[in-house]
Amino acid sequence: MTAYNLTGENPTDLPKRAIRALTEKMTVLPDTGRVNDADDLYLVVSESGSEYLVDAREGVCDCPDARHNLAADDSCKHERRVRYATGETLIPAWTNADAIDPQLGTHTSTNPVRAAADGGVVKPIENSPALDEPKHECDNDWCDGPDGTSLPCFGCFEFMEGQ
Numbered sequence: 001m002t003a004y005n006l007t008g009e010n011p012t013d014l015p016k017r018a019i020r021a022l023t024e025k026m027t028v029l030p031d032t033g034r035v036n037d038a039d040d041l042y043l044v045v046s047e048s049g050s051e052y053l054v055d056a057r058e059g060v061c062d063c064p065d066a067r068h069n070l071a072a073d074d075s076c077k078h079e080r081r082v083r084y085a086t087g088e089t090l091i092p093a094w095t096n097a098d099a100i101d102p103q104l105g106t107h108t109s110t111n112p113v114r115a116a117a118d119g120g121v122v123k124p125i126e127n128s129p130a131l132d133e134p135k136h137e138c139d140n141d142w143c144d145g146p147d148g149t150s151l152p153c154f155g156c157f158e159f160m161e162g163q
Helices: 016-023 064-068 077-085 154-161
Strands: 027-030 041-045 051-055 113-115 122-124
Touching: 016 077, 027 077, 041 077, 051 077, 064 077
Parallel strands: none
Antiparallel strands: 027 041, 041 051, 113 122
C-alpha cells in the first residue's frame, strides 16, 4: 500500500485524490491502444493494474469513483494524474519530492511542472539539464541521454536542483 505523505516545509491541504494522484504508482499513456492518435485522451494504468480512459479536454474518467462518487466540480485521481503528468496542474513547491511517484510524466510528451516557492515562477521537472546549462561532471553516460528522457543520477539531480 502506498504511503500518502507529501508533507513538506510549508504544508497546505491537498485533497486526498490529489495526494493519491501524486504518490500512487500509475502510468499515463498517450497514443496507446484505444487512445492511439486521439488528442487529449489518455489511458491510465493504476497501481492495482486497472486501466481507465481519461478525456483531459472534457475532464472525465471512466473509473467507478468518477462515475458514482464525485461532485460535478471534482475530479478523480486518474484525471488529476493526467493533469500533473502533462504539466497542466502545478505540483506544489512544498511537496516532498521523494513521496512523488518517480514515473510521473514518464510517457507524456510534456513534463510535470513544480510550482516555485515564491508562487510566481514555475520550473519543469526535467530529466536532464538543458544543453546550454553548465554540466555536472558525472561518471554515468546516461545522465543526460540524447533523447532527454534518461533519469539523472543523484549527483546530477542535486546539481539540477541547485540551478
